[in-house]
Amino acid sequence: MRLASFSLAALAGALVLAPRGGQGTPVPAPHSLVAARVELGRRLFYDADLSANGTMACATCHEQRHAFADGNTTHPGVTDEPGLRNVPGLANVGRFARLTMADPAMTTLERQVETPLFGTHPVEMGMKGRAREFARRLGGQACYKAMFARAFPAQQGRIDTGTLALALAAFERTITATRAPVDQGPLPPAAKAGKALFARHCAACHAGPDFTDFAYHRIDLTPDQAERGLMDATGREADRGALRTPSLRNVALTGPWWHDGSAPSLASAIARHHLDLAPGATAPLIAYLDAMTDPTLMTRADLDMPATACGQPL
Structure with a gap:
């Protein structure tokens, strides 16, 4: 073997x-x-x-x-x-x-x-x-x-x-998966720009070598949605809809995205985070996400x- x-x-x-x-x-x-x-x-x-x-x-x-x-x-x-x-x-x-x-x-x-x-x-x-x-x-x-x-x-x-x-x-x-461009560098210009945006807007939760803090957060969930999330484990209403931050390793290949697969594209998944992004900022962010792909996997x-x-x- x-x-x-x-x-x-x-x-x-x-x-x-x-x-x-x-x-x-x-x-x-x-x-x-x-x-x-x-x-x-x-x-x-x-x-x-x-x-x-x-x-x-x-x-x-x-x-x-x-x-x-x-x-x-x-x-x-x-x-x-x-x-x-x-x-x-x-x-x-x-x-x-x-x-x-x-x-x-x-x-x-x-x-x-x-x-x-x-x-x-x-x-x-x-x-x-x-x-x-x-x-x-x-x-x-x-x-x-x-x-x-x-x-x-x-x-x-x-x-x-x-x-x-x-x-x-x-x-x-x-x-x-440890052989992605983010591991080996250098990054192409678009991904490098996306890395700076990621550090500013995303890295608080998507932290560490696998781009997750392993903590629970509630994002883009409305009161009428059925997702109970962490509440199933704790019984606390305050935890309804809270879900563990997903790893972003090879994220470009794991779509559709979101906890229920309801985001058909990385762009739509990014939009659901309600980030204060400048026009045109989504493309470099996606370029950085693409750079998290280890093709050998x-x-x-x-x-x-x-x-x-x-x-x-x-």
């Missing part, structure tokens, strides 16, 4: 093994274990057997060609229940402090996996109450049994929600659907 654009050493540092007997300091997982989990997670990411009726994989909504978004307003789940929010891209998701638009408690990829698998508001992959199906479906395949055994020797290759989530999270941490072979597993074609 070819791994690119991320450090196995850094990823191993994020995966720790408890010391024997519970004594001493946890140590980083060996590179071989990390690689085995990434390989397994990649296969699982593209496997529709993780959904109730076998029609939806993680990659159904998170398509590599769309920077791991999907190009739709929202995406229905396996029961055809309409999606609630626009599918976000996954660039650099492994370093996000908060992982969903409206739940501040969702801070780890391993836990977040449960939302698409088991969530009911809305139903996505429809596996609530069916967690034992993973062992039956995947455990019935010799290659999966071998892959889980390599990835989880301490768990004797157990196939369950816990090991599945660990493997998916390991793969998701490799979905990195859409072409990396190690992030694409695997062609083989256990030495055999899939």
Whole structure:
């Protein structure tokens, strides 16, 4: 397996093994274990057997060609229940402090996996109450049994929600975007002008290396809109409609935009922020947003659907 654009050493540092007997300091997982989990997670990411009726994989909504978004307003789940929010891209998701638009408690990829698998508001992959199906479906395949055994020797290759989530999270941490013009420079003149505008009008919320402060803000929501946002987690009316600032990594490729996909263009999304922009300022802002695109994210072979597993074609 070819791994690119991320450090196995850094990823191993994020995966720790408890010391024997519970004594001493946890140590980083060996590179071989990390690689085995990434390989397994990649296969699982593209496997529709993780959904109730076998029609939806993680990659159904998170398509590599769309920077791991999907190009739709929202995406229905396996029961055809309409999606609630626009599918976000996954660039650099492994370093996000908060992982969903409206739940501040969702801070780890391993836990977040449960939302698409088991969530009911809305139903996505429809596996609530069916967690034992993973062992039956995947455990019935010799290659999966071998892959889980390599990835989880301490768990004797157990196939369950816990090991599945660990493997998916390991793969998701490799979905990195760090080679955009904003990272490498120099910027073309229009994007350079847009950077100055961005610093003045946008960077208070779209801050840091992934252009998000991970905080919750209410923007362009009217009282009659149904979006409850952070209020679902806190119960506070003051939090109605507040949503986590989205990352802008590869934003030019993740449209349509806005929490519900209702902004068909970057220009319309910018307009909804009600910024005090001079005439003609939108174009350089968009040029700067374009410069946040790392084109390698859409072409990396190690992030694409695997062609083989256990030495055999899939």
